[in-house]
Amino acid sequence: MHDATLLELFNDDIGSAEQLLELIDDEFQALGERDLVRLQTILEKKQPLLMQLDQHGRARSQLLISLQLSADRAGLQALAERSSQGAELLERGDQLHVLLERCQAGNLRNGRLIRSSQTSTRTMLGILRGGETPSLYDSRGSTARIGQQRPLSQA
Numbered sequence: 001m002h003d004a005t006l007l008e009l010f011n012d013d014i015g016s017a018e019q020l021l022e023l024i025d026d027e028f029q030a031l032g033e034r035d036l037v038r039l040q041t042i043l044e045k046k047q048p049l050l051m052q053l054d055q056h057g058r059a060r061s062q063l064l065i066s067l068q069l070s071a072d073r074a075g076l077q078a079l080a081e082r083s084s085q086g087a088e089l090l091e092r093g094d095q096l097h098v099l100l101e102r103c104q105a106g107n108l109r110n111g112r113l114i115r116s117s118q119t120s121t122r123t124m125l126g127i128l129r130g131g132e133t134p135s136l137y138d139s140r141g142s143t144a145r146i147g148q149q150r151p152l153s154q155a
Contacts (some may be wrong), residue, residue, distance in 0.1 A: 019045075
């Protein structure tokens with residue numbers, strides 16, 4: 001009975017993780033295009049998927065713990081050894097693990113793009129406000145700072 005419940009949770013989460021991966025890829029494209037409306041829509045679609053994955057992850061862990069097994073791959077393998085659906089349990093567990101790793105990698109990629117964009121925007125605002133002066137090259141090819149820079153609004 002527990003193995004059927006676990007298998008159902010895996011199947012549900014595989015579908016959710018596939019949807020999440022697609023949304024993360026869409027998010028990357030929207031970030032590159034700076035499409036804020038699309039980003040908001042994607043975020044609204046991601047939230048329920050993340051909540052469901054979290055809830056099901058906790059449910060899987062609790063199920064394994066209630067059977068006095070560890071809440072990791074070793075616990076799943078121990079359950080699989082005494083289940084008629086053992087091979088499918090391991091296969092689905094591994095499939096979900098790979099999908100979640102791909103989601104994490106995509107999320108990290110999107111985070112790097114966001115940080116890069118923030119840095120670029122911060123630098124541009126600093127130049128416009130006159131607080132930061134851009135680095136230029138001098139006659140020797142080294143970077144040199146220009147003194148007495150005025151904000152573009154006063155130029």
